[in-house]
Amino acid sequence: MNHLLNLTKKELRELLTPSSVISILVMVFIFMMIGTMVGSEMDNATAPPVIGLVNGDEGGEWSDFAIESMYIFYEETYRVPHGEAVGYIVMLEDPGDRLLIAEKMIEEGLDTAFRIVPGFTDSINNKERTLIEEYYIFTSTGLLGAATSTVSSTIIPFVSGCISLELVKDVTDPAAAVFMLYPVEGNSSHTYINGEIYDGVTPIDISTSIMSQTMFVPIVIMIIIIMIGSIVISSMSSEKENKTLETLLTMPVKRTTIVSGKLLASAIAGLIFGMAYMVGMVFYMGGFTGSMGGINPQDYGLGLGITDWIIIAVMIFLAIFSALGLCMILGAFTKNSKAAQTMTLPISVLAMIPMFVTMFSSFNSLPGVIQAIMFAIPFTHPMMVMNNLMFGETTLVFAGIAYLLVFALITIFITVRLYKSDILLTGLGQTKAAKSAKGLLQKRKPQ
């Protein structure tokens, strides 16, 4: 049997145990559940809310106009088809008492209601300011529990605006009155993207849309790196702890094949786990970003073509191999599972730093020293590759690929050298360098 296949199969059997697969599936399920829950909260928050309306000015000319304005508000804000807005506004009788209004709302299952106060029409006709009261039932303490109350911040100014326009119709120069109400229009934006000017779009529209599509990439890459790291380091430590490494190293098989088998199996397991996480993460992030970003970045020259996706795949593949190489080196120095946990820390830090930086900042906006540090961390490159390709930063992309290639080769070369040396079995404890380091530490200890 092919030795590499034999080793890879064994490693996969060890890595893909029912318990590890179940724990990943549970995590994915949790992500999906959270995503679905948040998504449903978001949908509730962004869907046209059903509100109650108490008309204390029954039969009044301006109260009827206010109700009609509310229907128009639903049509314009929530894209409710003409004539269907009536389904979202539940008319309630006016009991004349605040508590009774609240009880009626509970009876009807409403958490927001408005009350046009008695004498509404008379007040407007007499040019006196009047009121539309707001009533809320506070029940949900969730993340978006208060979202429905925000409808009042837009619906009342809208109704007020409609009444203003209706009032100015009767003045001698209606056009001048409308101008006086709205002298400046602010609905014409022009944004420069990659050498082109695009009309009617702002950077926030584009970044919101791009973010909704790429936000989960650094998170998923971080998870894959940490997962692969812990898989490789644990595999190495368990080989030592269970005393199987010595036997394995005396098998008639080249050390490079043993290293390759471990790398390949860890990469396969890491990718399977990473893909599972990605599915969960897509659901999770979908919950947050489902209603964000109504524009398509492709329309603004920011889409990704087939070549771009190939570059992304190459970058992720190289990053995975760099992580594997680095972890194999760290794993060579672990003696047991406790040491393995400690050894996972540097990998986790190296994966988390670029994740946070790329999520909250762009590479070009960083100071020079930080840029150099970020470039040196191999996991930065797959995390920022999508954005770099969208914005035409090809030099940075290809420099990243070259760096990752060199990094992966060096780490794998060091790993093979370690597998051929005594260090794998004896550790660093007996070497001159380790002894002098220990001696230095002891000298520095306070007596």
Next chain:
Amino acid sequence: MMDTLVVKDVRKVYGEIEAVKGIGFSVKEGEVFGLIGPNGSGKTTTLRMISTLLKLTSGSITVCGYDVAEKADDVRKVISYLPEDAGAYKGLTGRAYLKFMAGFFAAGEEYDKMVEKGIEIADLGDRIDSKIDTYSKGMMRRLLIARAIMPSPKIAIMDEVTSGLDVVNAYEIREAIRGIAQKGVTVLLSSHNMFEVDILCDRIAMINEGRIVLTGTPAELKEQYGAPNLEEVFVRAVKG
């Protein structure tokens, strides 16, 4: 009979510690050779150097004519090393473990025969299909012995092979070692159990502080020291 193993003036230095200080011995084909000595005397280091796990600082070791420093890959084809307290992959079943190990030595029909042989030597009955982490120490040791013997090595190197086993398991394993030696396999073993060394080994070398202090058959050594058993020989040799 030709020498299967020749160790010449071998030294091993770890940093400032010289673990093995120029030892030399040879083992003939089909011979059971015992390496005995107190803890930290250099037995395991010597076995690890013979098994290609550690590099020699100086000297030479040849196994079946192959130099361990130059032809490590060829050496690994003819040896079978069973380290002290060796374990197996706990997530695998006994059968899967033997299959995995046999995969390094054979393919096709020969592979199937080797696995069957391993299962027969392990003699674990239905438990061969149980996960290894459910095995007792004795069962684990039987599986590992089966793994070591199954590929019919030219030389089997066993470090403290019966350490920690009960009387019955230790007896069965000693019988297995005797059986392979009768079939022509050279056995190099280290042990603290002087009774075991006495009844199993054709010749022994006593190692102390990285140096070989005695070599001979158990009978010769007992006669040399006028001692009734190897334990007394051992104590007198070590204490000078």
